[in-house]
Amino acid sequence: MQEVYKKNGDFVYRNIAGETLLVPIRKAIKELQSIYMFNETACFIWEKIDGRRRLNEIAHLLSSEYNIDKICMETDILEFIRKLKDIGAVQCIR
Amino acid sequence: MHKISYDLFKQDIFKKSRRIPLDVYIEVTHRCNQNCLQCYNPVNRLRDVELNASEIKYFIDLLVDAGCLWLNFTGGEPFIREDFFEFYEYAMGKGLLCCIQSNGTLITRSLAERLSDNPPYSIDITVYGASRETYQSITGSGEGFDACHKGIENLLSVGIKPSLKTTVIKQNKNDVRAIRDLAKSYALNYSYDPNIHPRIDGDKAPQALRLSPQESADIMLADERHHKGWKEYLELHIDEPIPQELVVCGALEDGFWIDPYGILRICGIVPKPTYNLRHGGTLEEAWDFFSGYINSQRLEPDNPCLKCSLFSFCGHCIGWSELEHQDWNRKVDYLCEIAHFQEIELKKLEIWPKEVKKHVPSEKDLCKTTNHTD
Numbered sequence: 156m157q158e159v160y161k162k163n164g165d166f167v168y169r170n171i172a173g174e175t176l177l178v179p180i181r182k183a184i185k186e187l188q189s190i191y192m193f194n195e196t197a198c199f200i201w202e203k204i205d206g207r208r209r210l211n212e213i214a215h216l217l218s219s220e221y222n223i224d225k226i227c228m229e230t231d232i233l234e235f236i237r238k239l240k241d242i243g244a245v246q247c248i249r
Numbered sequence: 250m251h252k253i254s255y256d257l258f259k260q261d262i263f264k265k266s267r268r269i270p271l272d273v274y275i276e277v278t279h280r281c282n283q284n285c286l287q288c289y290n291p292v293n294r295l296r297d298v299e300l301n302a303s304e305i306k307y308f309i310d311l312l313v314d315a316g317c318l319w320l321n322f323t324g325g326e327p328f329i330r331e332d333f334f335e336f337y338e339y340a341m342g343k344g345l346l347c348c349i350q351s352n353g354t355l356i357t358r359s360l361a362e363r364l365s366d367n368p369p370y371s372i373d374i375t376v377y378g379a380s381r382e383t384y385q386s387i388t389g390s391g392e393g394f395d396a397c398h399k400g401i402e403n404l405l406s407v408g409i410k411p412s413l414k415t416t417v418i419k420q421n422k423n424d425v426r427a428i429r430d431l432a433k434s435y436a437l438n439y440s441y442d443p444n445i446h447p448r449i450d451g452d453k454a455p456q457a458l459r460l461s462p463q464e465s466a467d468i469m470l471a472d473e474r475h476h477k478g479w480k481e482y483l484e485l486h487i488d489e490p491i492p493q494e495l496v497v498c499g500a501l502e503d504g505f506w507i508d509p510y511g512i513l514r515i516c517g518i519v520p521k522p523t524y525n526l527r528h529g530g531t532l533e534e535a536w537d538f539f540s541g542y543i544n545s546q547r548l549e550p551d552n553p554c555l556k557c558s559l560f561s562f563c564g565h566c567i568g569w570s571e572l573e574h575q576d577w578n579r580k581v582d583y584l585c586e587i588a589h590f591q592e593i594e595l596k597k598l599e600i601w602p603k604e605v606k607k608h609v610p611s612e613k614d615l616c617k618t619t620n621h622t623d
Binding site: 167168169171173174176178180181188189190191192193194197235238239 | 265341
């Protein structure tokens with residue numbers, strides 16, 4: 156949880172009709188056939204990823220905002236980060 | 250986080266609201282380097298000063314705020330604008346999925362390379378013919394044939410796969426097979442459309458170029474790849490009740506058109522009503538204005554289409570009615586005849602459903618269509 160992540164500019168975070176989305180904009184066309192939808196917690200984490208905060212700091216902010224069990228929360232954050240890394244939306248810089 | 254296809258996302262948004270302009274077309278210019286006989290736009294006849302890049306970017310901001318996801322850049326020829334990339338790349342950066350409709354003739358290697366930095370969601374290239382002679386007869390320039398091919402190859406060389414399409418008229422009807430073969434040789438999607446209507450400014454010259462209704466029906470059914478789609482469509486829709494509303498095509502359902510002068514329309518081929526966004530106002534006001542106008546329109550009781558079993562099949566279109574008759578309620582004989590020829594041919598091909606129970610409106614239903622503006 157000490158890692159620091161930054162966002163990849165090839166994805167744009169958008170809100171359309173109350174749905175929060177991550178839109179890939181600079182992939183090859185064949186990879187542009189899907190979009191990624193975020194729930195409220197995912198939105199919170201995404202908005203806190205800034206290339207400076209460590210994951211444990213984001214976890215602390217999340218626990219202040221929501222009443223979530225710490226172990227579950229860390230697991231959720233790591234799982235979310237793994238998915239973001241898989242699609243190339245974030246990269247670990249520290 | 251979950252992955253969802255764009256189609257599914259669109260359906261989900263539709264369930265929530267019908268006031269999100271998900272899919273918008275912007276004609277960035279009416280200028281064109283080709284001079285096609287059949288073009289539905291009054292190309293190269295500037296009516297006003299075109300939107301500049303800053304204005305287009307301002308419109309893009311409005312669209313993003315309103316929930317637009319697909320932005321289609323069309324024209325005229327979009328690449329004739331030297332500032333194309335200024336607003337195109339701006340739109341990409343805002344998270345819009347950009348689609349481009351082009352004649353392909355201005356797509357140089359360097360333009361394709363720049364496009365590949367921000368590849369469009371889709372790019373459609375209109376191919377007018379399979380020879381220089383056909384190009385000459387339609388666009389006024391045989392060189393367009395070579396330039397278009399070069400443009401397609403330039404896109405392919407940077408990994409962008411365009412879709413090819415053809416507007417079929419008398420001059421190129423015999424080229425369709427060759428263009429289809431060309432698309433096949435590049436492994437590209439190909440579609441064609443023989444439906445020609447008057448220009449958006451009312452000029453009826455293109456009508457003289459269109460195929461006969463029988464030819465048009467035949468050419469639409471000639472591509473066997475689409476037979477399954479025809480069958481599925483017919484099974485789902487042919488016995489749908491005839492609606493009371495006049496606008497049933499989906500116009501304004503998920504977006505609108507913006508012309509090069511900042512004028513909004515509900516569809517590319519419906520010249521009015523219009524809303525001038527350049528003179529102020531908001532997209533929300535435009536939407537309310539258009540919705541109010543559309544909702545006030547009803548099929549008139551004496552409209553012969555009300556008793557037609559092919560209503561859900563014929564391509565009934567307010568734009569065509571307006572352009573041919575200046576009346577949204579008037580039947581377009583050309584579309585009507587095509588539909589009847591298609592019915593005959595689809596029955597021969599055993600694609601037409603065996604049992605069709607069309608709901609024809611009763612006298613009571615028809616009475617509801619009166620006093621629609623009250």
